[in-house]
Amino acid sequence: MVTFSTSATTPSPDEVLIPGESFKPVAEPEAGVLTLLGEIWQGCWQGDSWTIASILRLAWVFPLVALCSWLGIVLSHQSEGVATIWLSNGMIFGLLITQPKRRWLAYFIAGLTADTLADMVYGDSFRIAIGVSLANSIEVITSTLLLTLWFDWPLDLSKRKSLVGFLMVSVLGATALTSALGAWWTLLMVPGPAWWQMFRTWYLGDMLGMAVLAPLVIMVQRPAFFSMFDRRHLSHTLLVLSTTVVVAALVFTHSQDPLIFFMFPAFLLVAFRLGLPGTVVNILLVTLMAIGFTVKGHGPLMLISGEHMLLHRVVIAQIFAAVGIFTMFPVAALLEEKEALKNSLAASEERFRNLAHIDELTGLPNRRAFNLRFESAWVDAFASGEPLAVVIVDADRFKQYNDVVGHLGGDACLRSIAQTIAGIVEETAGTAARIGGEEFAAILPGTTPEQARNIAEKIRVSVIGLALQHPFSPCGVQTVSLGVAALVPQSDQSSINLMRLADEALYVAKSAGRNQVACS
The missing domain is CATH 3.30.70.270 (Reverse transcriptase/Diguanylate cyclase domain)
Structure with missing residues (x-):
């Protein structure tokens, strides 16, 4: 469940900013964090931080986060309490990291409130709901602060360094911290299974939610994301995505043979044809299909025999999705970097070719x-x-x-x-x-x-x-x-x-x- 994080700044008050690049190690992280927190706090109260457009954008945070929290709880109930995928943390992080830092505190409060209310609607007491929501917020806060300090702002997931940093810090590290705190708080309030068992199920679901949804939310706010859905590319995009969806449907409805390895050629097809944006969309679709069919009792993971094995099967499905994410995201980012380098070299070649035919003094052809x-x-x-x-x-x-x-x-x-x-x-x-x-x-x-x-x-x-x-x-x-x-x-x-x-x-x-x- 969800929340987010921290930081104030300068650029573009009204528009959602698209991730930029730059890797910038920070010599004094503690001082950097304190400075960042100070900017967030002071910027939140400045009148020029808010316009009608930015307020309307913030108003969407509450229903979106509440919906994601509600979906996560519904999925858990349908899978016998297994946290299959937790979406709200990835949603709030993706919305937060694309905003000017001076608005982060307001986004954090909106996400925390929505997450808490969604838990209470499903019957949790306020003490449990607020504790779990605060634990979730640690994930977003930690991710936002560390990624901003180490990779600058705005975050550009199309760069390998930033993407690998996101996978290591947010997907592996911050989710582990949140899952540990959430499991501890829940068991403190309500007796349940062993702490490590609750941590394991929460961790995998939280990790998938952050890995799948945050990149999608960030990229959807980039105008270039929708280029693959414009009229010229739409048929090609739908053909590639539908191919992988058909493969996933065949693999995860066939319970007699372990055909799960057929998914990786399909993943590669999307990475090479649609790049990182297409890969993010594809991973989300396949993850939901893999977990959904597994929970319903279909697919190759039914070969794991025995009674009461749903948790084990869902964990394997989650691990499969995680392997797909950690394999294909860097591959797709590398392909995007190579394509960008090729385009840059072509542009440079064209520029120098033009310069070879231009008189430097007058600008006329030579x-x-x-x-x-x-x-x-x-x-x-x-x-x-x-x-x-x-x-x-x-x-x-x-x-x-x-x-x-x-x-x-x-x-x-x-x-x-x-x-x-x-x-x-x-x-x-x-x-x-x-x-x-x-x-x-x-x-x-x-x-x-x-x-x-x-x-x-x-x-x-x-x-x-x-x-x-x-x-x-x-x-x-x-x-x-x-x-x-x-x-x-x-x-x-x-x-x-x-x-x-x-x-x-x-x-x-x-x-x-x-x-x-x-x-x-």
Whole structure:
């Protein structure tokens, strides 16, 4: 039964935050715990910790935890008092750990109250109910504090270190502490079986509840979780999950042979096809089926013969589920990390490939990119029979300008010219590039000689409009000379013919006094 835990903080007051990563050992854990508790206590009373959205979200905690506690008690009653799976601790931990730390105290109180009332509704006295609920809360408190201190907040179960930490701290350690305290308190109030027997049955059920439900609650609050259920992936997701459900149904309704080992290929199928979110959902479904069929007297565990063996069979079913969890969760997390690494490497490769084709100073395509795009445009123009134009732009007397204003000023000048050319050329669906020190070029598909000349003239006038002071220019400002060439590619020509014509036109423009457009 249930409760939770501790800690106050900074981020995002209104939204459920998605687990982030980072492994951060703490040098002074005691001081860290005290600081964390102080933040929780002070943050809970701050007005900015609560909004209408956060209050409404908190309001759902009470019914959810009460429902989980009620289901756990019902399952125990249906299985002759065996605590098959206890869901509420995992529920409250999953809801708590995804919230800003300053709200944790309120979540803890809501969970503790709901857990206590659920016990009392089923007939336990207040003394028993509150004691057991407080014992349950130790599990959530211990898990939340230690995982936050050791793995930072918010907790990211898709990272192997955080996931293994969760399995060790929450699933194995904190549940053992809670089960020991709960068994001790119950036996103190009501005589019953030996302490170790009660501890064993509580521990396995509590461990399963934390291992199965907490990751599911955490991941459901990640938008990426639902991507496997969107329209594109839904049929694939349902096919994979239904395959494992069918296998589980066949295995746990067949009582003549021990076919339980068939579940592990099914687990691997889900891990490889659906990753960690799918694995969490799959483990929950299979665990409920395994325990449910076993309690009803079906499945391979019926081969355990003898009277009054239900407890033993349920324990074996719980151990089977625990082995599945401790085997498949790390495998699925490892696969997710590899997929994330592959995507990261692909993105880096794409980024560096783009950088190899970008001029660092101006941000325009460089000479290599220009050559590739020009060849592609030539092939397209030849195939379509449309004209292709090229404009080559040269900054007039740029070396003298650079000597006067310095390299930083010269770089700023080139960037301004590049932006001007790119802005005009992009309006025509063309491509602008820097092909040399102070030389630029524009590829203009489907452009006639007259259209290309007009575009070149617009570039020339716009550069003058930048008013970049140039003491050695007849105009007093930086100007450009432009060479224009356009033709319809023929089978006996190559792209170099067009470039040569544009280059010759540029030479004519510069020889005629610069600051003008020449066409070949």
